[in-house]
Amino acid sequence: MRTGVLDIGSNAANLRVVDAGTGAAPVPVFRQKAPTGLADAIGADGTVSASGIRRLVGAVEATVAAARAQRVDELIPYVTSAVRDATNRDEILGVLRARTGLEVGFLSGEEEARLTYFAVHRWYGWSTGPLSLLDIGGGSMEIARGRDEDPTLAVSLPLGAGRLTRSHLPEHPARRRHVKRLRAHVRAVLAPMRRTASPGTVVATSKTFKQLSRFAGRPGTTPGTRLLHRHDLHAWIPRLAAMTPDERAKLPGVRAARARHLLAGAVVAETAMKTFRVDVVEVCPWALREGILLRRLEPLPLPDTLRTMRLDGPPAAGVSDLDDYRRRSRTYR
Template sequence: MRIAAIDVGSNSIRLLVADAPADGVITPVLRDLQTTRLGQGFAGGRLADAAVHRTLDVIKDFVRQARRAGAEKVVLAATSAVRDAANREDFIHAVYGATGYALRVLSGEEEARLSYLGVTGALGDVRDALVIDIGGGSTEFIWPGQGGIRFRSVNAGAVRMTESGFGSGQIRAVFGDILRDIRPDSPADMIGVGGTVTTLAAMAQEMRTYDPDKVHGYRLTAAKVGKLYHALRKLPVAARQKMPGLQPERADIIPAGALILLRVLQGLNMDSVLVSEADILYGLIIWEAREMS
């Protein structure tokens, strides 16, 4: 069965079309990503009109692409920016009016569970690992604890931290509670998903052209994250945009995302993170395939 998933995030809108047997590994057919910065200027608690219009245009285009690719089912899901917006219902209605598809707004826990489902669908048994998904508006943590798998969402991501004028002390304070909760369970490894982590993996390999096969399974060290962060924060945005592996549209927010990852690695005394291309998009498709079987 061919299924399309569209992830409406705070920073970017992503499309994955894949063949998805109910009891097998999914096979990607088409991917696309457009940066619309839906969460831009969110300090007032509302999605900005300009950001909404940019995002609707991309969603409509992605739905058309999915149909042309032969998708039998199209799933749309939104995360932090829409979840927290005072005008979320207006946005949901606008998406339906533009596409004819309902937009599912995920809770923080649902977002974490679907990211975990995507990772396990691609990497298999990761019961001893912490999974971290650094998004634009929030960061999700999934890890093995007493009584089973634990899921937590922290309302801080690369866009939100950038717009709030992030600092090292601020990020330590925001993530302090969750790191204290994770430490007693002592996860053996860390798996990272989301645009911040995959971008840093591409930058570490100095990719001129993004190659998901080289990003997936890459072992990104804390030392390399630290070097990248310190290099990034010394450069103006225009200079960052020329760095290999970095999408120009992400140049303003990547320092905040890198610092979040660095502080989490340091706070848990881990020396590296395993990068996964499989994330919430994979999770949405796997879930839908199971529901339709």
């Protein structure tokens, strides 16, 4: 069956299409992004502006059209924290329903953490042992820990790179006092978790960590991964603070749409690693979208807040080689 996951986030509507079946590894066949610009359309009261909603609708319409062109049988559309936490969330979901015909779901922060951890656990396999997950999005940061496929700890904190840029970094280049204030804020939010252990392998996901690892990291031990050392990240923070967004966008792997939020993401990442006494994280290419796809292929159901949408088109055959999916994931990444 050809399945699509549509991640409607603060920067883009991100469509991933795979061929998959029960017991078979999902094979990536198509991907498309359409910018939403929500990160810059959220007011101080948490309301997404009318222009932001129009851009969002246009992005979703474009990706849904692409899904139909790819003859997707089943589409799973969802919004992340940018819309989930918006004060006019119901209005946004109503407009999307009216304009696109989609019943767009959303996950709680804890559900996002659990599904992302599930994907990471599948990437590394049972032999890895205990895992800790750090994920920095646009509006929130997810942390999960455990040994099995279902984590024993899964939390979501309001430490997203876009959210903190709006609240703590009004100028770019950033003033030293603003960076210091941001670091203190992140430290305070993480303080209640300081005494919790960070067992085994510590893995990071999300575009924030991927971008940071491209220019501040090193090749990982597993194909498709990269390592990010805390002391390297610490050295980059004052350099990022001294740059304009245009200058940051020239760094390897950094997209212009995310360049303004890169400094906040770096401060959160470095502060979290220091809080949990982590010297290095491995950045995994699988995250929330893969977690949703993999869970869809399991006998266990998806969370009730997600809806699968049937689209026209014949089912496509899947394959059963997980290594092949990993190889193709790196090709389409």
